[in-house]
Amino acid sequence: MKKLKTTDLNRKDVKAFKSAKKIPVCVVLDSVRSLLNVGSIFRTCDAFLVEKIWLCGITGQPPHREIQKTALGATESMDWEYIEDVTELAAKLKNEGCKITGIEQTNKSIFLNEFEILDDQKYALVFGNEVDGISEELLPQLDQAIEIPQQGIKHSLNVSVAAGIVVYAFFERFN
Numbered sequence: 001m002k003k004l005k006t007t008d009l010n011r012k013d014v015k016a017f018k019s020a021k022k023i024p025v026c027v028v029l030d031s032v033r034s035l036l037n038v039g040s041i042f043r044t045c046d047a048f049l050v051e052k053i054w055l056c057g058i059t060g061q062p063p064h065r066e067i068q069k070t071a072l073g074a075t076e077s078m079d080w081e082y083i084e085d086v087t088e089l090a091a092k093l094k095n096e097g098c099k100i101t102g103i104e105q106t107n108k109s110i111f112l113n114e115f116e117i118l119d120d121q122k123y124a125l126v127f128g129n130e131v132d133g134i135s136e137e138l139l140p141q142l143d144q145a146i147e148i149p150q151q152g153i154k155h156s157l158n159v160s161v162a163a164g165i166v167v168y169a170f171f172e173r174f175n
Contacts, residue, residue, distance in 0.1 A: 017077045022051040023174040024122040026098070027167065030086045030138060031057030031129045032159055039070030040160035041127070046074035048171035053078055054124075056086035057135070070160075090124070090141040098124040102142040103166050104134045105155070109147035112166060117173040125166060127159050 012020060027045055032038055038060055045053055055061055061082050062068070062075035083089045090100050101123050102109075117123075126142070128134035134142070148157060148165055157165070 014077050017046070018079075020049060022049045023171055025050050025167070025170050025174075026052040026054060026093070026122075026124050027163065028054045028086065028089065028093075028124050028126040029056060029059045030126055030134055031132075032059045032127065033130055034159075035060045035064055035066035036070050037130065037158065037160040039067040039072075039075075041163045042067065042071040042074040042078050042080070044160070044164045044167055046077050048167050050167060051079065053080040054089055055080060055082045056089055057084065057129075086126075086135060087137050087141060090126075090138060093124045094141070094143075096122070098122045099143045100124050100126060100141055102126045102128070102134045102139070102145040103148070103162055104128060104139075104142075104145045105147050106139070106145045109145035111149045112146050112169055113149060115144075115146050117170060119174075123170065125163075125170070127163050130159055 027041065027050055029038060029041065038055070042053060060067060062071070062080070067075060094100055099121055103125060126134055126138065146166060148162060150157070
């Protein structure tokens with residue numbers, strides 16, 4: 001066994017990435033306050049061929065040094081857009097046929113390992129603020145909520161870690 005060098009990885013360049021087939025998923029960041037988390041989520045979305053990232057509320061936007069620190073160039077490959085009002089965005093995405101899917105612990109959430117990802121459906125995965133979660137105004141617009149099952153004492157994960165787990169599950173299903 002030997003470690004692979006960067007040149008051995010056959011990475012796509014930005015042009016090839018832009019034209020690559022994406023999974024039918026966009027990621028919505030609802031007032032994610034940490035720019036390091038935002039950058040990390042950009043990098044995850046690049047890794048798993050997410051269509052687009054929507055930045056809402058107080059979520060920081062590229063270019064920013066803190067985002068770049070963890071995104072490592074993914075802000076150039078990923079399509080992204082800022083819209084202040086997350087409820088306005090949810091209505092727009094619903095109109096386009098997306099299932100608005102909150103990643104949140106609710107009285108109606110479905111565990112990720114029990115959630116059925118449908119082949120013919122587009123999804124908008126919403127990740128909320130590190131302290132407050134998904135905004136109260138958005139909850140009534142969710143079509144469904146997914147919860148990551150946890151067995152420890154904390155029952156919470158960093159938003160960028162949660163994004164990695166959930167986005168990978170969708171990537172795996174669509175591939």
